[in-house]
Amino acid sequence: xxxxxxxxxALKGHKWQISCLEFKSTDSTVYLASGSWDKTARIWDLxxxxxxxxxxxxxxxxxxxxxxxxxxxxxxxxxxxTSADKTACLWNSKTGKSLAKLNGHDAWVLDCSFSAxxxxxxxxxxxxxxxxxxxxxxxxxxxLEDHESGVWTxxxxxxxxxxxxxxxxxxxxxxxxARATTSKFFGGHDDSIKACSWSPxxxxxxxxxxxxSTVILWDFRQKVALTKCCGHEAPVSDVKFYPxxxxxxxxxxxSSGDYSVRMWHPLASSKELLKLKQHTFGNEVxxxxxSEDGTLLASGGLDNQIVLTAMAVPVDQLEDMPVDLSxxxxxxAKSKERKPSDSLDECDGLxxxxxxxxxxxxxxxxxxxxxxxxxxxxAASLVECALERKDSKNHTSSSSSNEHTAKKGVKLKKKxxxxxxxxxxxxxxxxxTPNSLLNAELSKKLATLKNTRSGxxxxxxxxxxxxxxxRSRNKSGHYDRERDEIEAISRExxxxxRELETTTKDETTL
Numbered sequence: 001x002x003x004x005x006x007x008x009x010a011l012k013g014h015k016w017q018i019s020c021l022e023f024k025s026t027d028s029t030v031y032l033a034s035g036s037w038d039k040t041a042r043i044w045d046l047x048x049x050x051x052x053x054x055x056x057x058x059x060x061x062x063x064x065x066x067x068x069x070x071x072x073x074x075x076x077x078x079x080x081x082t083s084a085d086k087t088a089c090l091w092n093s094k095t096g097k098s099l100a101k102l103n104g105h106d107a108w109v110l111d112c113s114f115s116a117x118x119x120x121x122x123x124x125x126x127x128x129x130x131x132x133x134x135x136x137x138x139x140x141x142x143x144l145e146d147h148e149s150g151v152w153t154x155x156x157x158x159x160x161x162x163x164x165x166x167x168x169x170x171x172x173x174x175x176x177x178a179r180a181t182t183s184k185f186f187g188g189h190d191d192s193i194k195a196c197s198w199s200p201x202x203x204x205x206x207x208x209x210x211x212x213s214t215v216i217l218w219d220f221r222q223k224v225a226l227t228k229c230c231g232h233e234a235p236v237s238d239v240k241f242y243p244x245x246x247x248x249x250x251x252x253x254x255s256s257g258d259y260s261v262r263m264w265h266p267l268a269s270s271k272e273l274l275k276l277k278q279h280t281f282g283n284e285v286x287x288x289x290x291s292e293d294g295t296l297l298a299s300g301g302l303d304n305q306i307v308l309t310a311m312a313v314p315v316d317q318l319e320d321m322p323v324d325l326s327x328x329x330x331x332x333a334k335s336k337e338r339k340p341s342d343s344l345d346e347c348d349g350l351x352x353x354x355x356x357x358x359x360x361x362x363x364x365x366x367x368x369x370x371x372x373x374x375x376x377x378x379a380a381s382l383v384e385c386a387l388e389r390k391d392s393k394n395h396t397s398s399s400s401s402n403e404h405t406a407k408k409g410v411k412l413k414k415k416x417x418x419x420x421x422x423x424x425x426x427x428x429x430x431x432x433t434p435n436s437l438l439n440a441e442l443s444k445k446l447a448t449l450k451n452t453r454s455g456x457x458x459x460x461x462x463x464x465x466x467x468x469x470x471r472s473r474n475k476s477g478h479y480d481r482e483r484d485e486i487e488a489i490s491r492e493x494x495x496x497x498r499e500l501e502t503t504t505k506d507e508t509t510l
Contacts, residue, residue, distance in 0.1 A: 003263060003274045004312040008296070008383050011306040013052065014038050016062075018300025021289035023379070024068045024077060024093075030291060030379045031093070032298055033079055034306055035063030041081050043093055044306075046296075046379065049386035053096040061085035065111045069135070071118035078135070080121055082109035088123045090138070100138040104131055111153045115161040120178075122164055126150035130166055132178060144176055146183045152194050158203045165206055165220070167193025173208050175220050188216045188225045195239045205251050207266075209236030215255050217266040229264045229271050232257035238287045244294040246315040250323070254297070256285040261299050263313075268321040278307040291379035310380035 016037035024031040029047040036042075041055040041063050061084030069078035076094035083089070088102040088109055107126035114121055120141070121133045130144040130151055149169035157163035164176040166183075173186040173193050191211035199205035205226075206218040215229040215236055234257050242252035242263070252273075253264040259282070263274035276297075279285055283303035290297055290311075297309040 002314070003318075005274065005276060005297070006310045007278055008308040008310050008380065009049065009387055011044055011049075011052075011308065012304070013042060013054075014040070014304050014306075017286060017302045017304060018306060019063060019286055020065045021287050021298050021300050021306065022066055022068055023289050023291045023296075023298070025292045025379070026077075030296075030382055031077075032289070032306070033066050033068065033093075034300060035066045035081060036304075037062040039063060039083075041066055041079070041091070043079065043096070046308075046383050047386055049383060049390055053093070055079070055081070055091050055096050055098075058089050058098045058101060059083040059085055059087070061108075064109065067112045067114050067121075069114050069118050070116065080112050080114065082112045082123055084108045086125075088112055088121070088133070090121075090135070102133055102138060102140075104140050105129065107150065110151065111155075113154055113156045113164070115156045116159050117161045120156075120161065122154050122156060122178075124151035124154035124166060126169075128168075130154050130164065130176075142178065142181060144178070144181055144183065146174060146176075147172065149192075152192065153196050155196055155198055158198045158200055160203065163203075165196050165198065167196045167208055167210075171210075173206075173218075175206070184223065186218060186220075186223060186225075188218075188228070189214065191235075194235060194237055197239050197241055199241045199251055200243050201245050201249065204249075205241070207239050207241065207251075207253055209239040209255055209257070211235035213257065215239055215253060215264065215266070217251065217253070227266045227271070229253065229255070229266055231262060231272050231275075232260075234258040234284065237285065240288055240290055242294055242313060242315075243290060243292055244313065244315050246319045248319045250315075250319045252313065252315065252318065254288055254290060256288045256299060256301075259284055261285055261288055261297065265318055265321055267323045268318075269323070270321065273318070276309065278309055279303050279305075293378050295378035295380040296383065308383055310384075 011032075011034075014034065014036035018034055018036050020035040022033045024033065029045055032044040032046060034042050034044065039056065039059050039062060043053040043055070045051045059081065064082050064084060066079060066081045069080070071078075076092050078099065079091045079093045081089050081091065086103070086105045086107060086109060090099040090102070091097070092099055102121075102123070105123065105125040105127050109123050109125045111124040112121060114135075119135055121135055122130055123133065124130050128145065128147045128149055128151060130147075131140050132142040132144070133139065134141050144164070144166075147166065147168040147170060151166055151168045154164055154166040157165075162178045164178055166174050166176065168174070169192040171189055171192055173189070173196060174183040175186065176183040186208075189208065189210040189212055193208050193210050195209040197207050199207075204219070206220045207215060208218065209215050213230070213232040213235060215232075217226045217229075218224065219226060232255065236255050236257040238256045240254045242254060245251065250265065250267055253266055255262050255264065259277055259279065261274075261276045261278070262272060263276075264271050265273055276299075278299065279301045280303040283301050285299050285301040287301075288297065288299045294313060295311055297311050298306055299309070300306045
């Protein structure tokens with residue numbers, strides 16, 4: 001049972017940190033929208049890799065969030081963005097021109113989300129309100145005002161256009177009936193809630209990420225926290241559901257925080273499946289997005305770049321991992337309500353499930369509808385093909401240039417090896433932290449190499465003329481000895497790393 005990841009590419013162009021990312025798939029290509037603190041948003045066509053449409057000139061502050069409209073208008077898609085300038089904007093994704101600017105909030109607008117029927121846009125603001133906008137008329141039709149402090153995030157239910165969840169600085173997670181402007185209060189976190197999301201396959205689950213560094217999986221109709229995932233060393237900045245599920249319909253989660261992106265099997269006894277660090281060392285990861293087919297992960301952070309990572313997740317195998325909720329007694333306790341008048345009983349007539357968690361999970365596992373099957377042509381393969389075309393084009397251009405230079409009698413430099421893209425190491429199961437096996441083996445080998453070399457051992461060094469020389473340990477050769485020893489150990493460690501990676505591949509294949 002392994003989650004395989006591989007670095008694919010890094011998209012560069014933004015001048016400041018990346019704040020938001022969202023994928024959009026069409027029949028011909030996959031788009032990735034990105035927003036940044038440089039006051040611009042970009043739409044990347046992944047079939048061309050570096051090709052992008054830049055959206056600028058409307059926002060006067062940092063772009064804080066964005067969302068794709070689920071419905072296609074004519075021959076283009078609508079993209080919504082929010083900003084620190086207290087506004088939200090609607091854009092024509094094909095031309096990059098602004099369609100409308102929505103004014104009404106009194107503070108930073110921090111998140112936005114389209115309803116399932118694409119008729120309404122919800123925006124969350126630091127003024128403690130959530131406003132609902134009619135996409136056709138571009139007017140505010142309703143305001144949700146139960147939060148006591150700034151609202152960090154809001155998300156529409158994936159199927160019901162009348163249900164919204166929101167997370168606030170006041171530490172509350174609320175689920176709203178948009179028609180009645182009433183909400184239900186959820187507890188569980190010890191700090192502000194920075195991100196929330198609905199499960200894509202029917203909206204059975206709700207996940208929230210908090211400044212208390214935890215991720216909680218909820219059943220929203222029962223108001224039950226099923227489990228809590230702990231591991232981040234800083235506030236959780238973003239949470240997403242992995243879009244594919246297996247026959248048992250167990251959810252898989254992705255979250256960003258500190259300097260990593262993590263993948264979770266929240267219902268398993270060993271929850272953390274993957275810890276991925278693809279960004280420049282020391283730069284926090286602010287946002288993540290997953291393609292609809294689950295093959296491509298995009299992450300953005302303080303290093304101003306978007307990292308694309310290919311993923312292979314065996315969902316059916318991961319569902320065979322032991323499920324254990326017994327060690328968290330608090331998950332079976334019903335959260336306290338903030339207001340006695342809060343209610344979701346009339347929320348579109350949705351039935352309430354049995355309060356017994358075991359029966360609840362059993363009912364979910366036996367549902368057969370909404371099962372997603374990954375397409376043959378994946379988002380990851382689309383990017384790989386684009387990169388190959390780019391490499392081929394560069395190689396052809398370089399060859400033509402070299403031929404032209406050679407005709408003039410100019411001596412050509414020897415061509416180096418083809419560019420290799422780095423591969424991240426694979427986690428074999430959920431019981432170990434990523435790279436633990438590799439680090440343990442390398443540390444053991446390092447200690448062995450140090451112990452086997454005594455102080456009087458000469459160190460062989462390759463000379464320029466091809467002969468070998470032995471340098472004794474003396475004051476004048478101290479720097480050379482240290483350098484040569486480090487190089488020798490480094491070669492040993494690289495060889496061992498390659499052997500371990502090959503062994504891991506063989507085990508995965510079996």
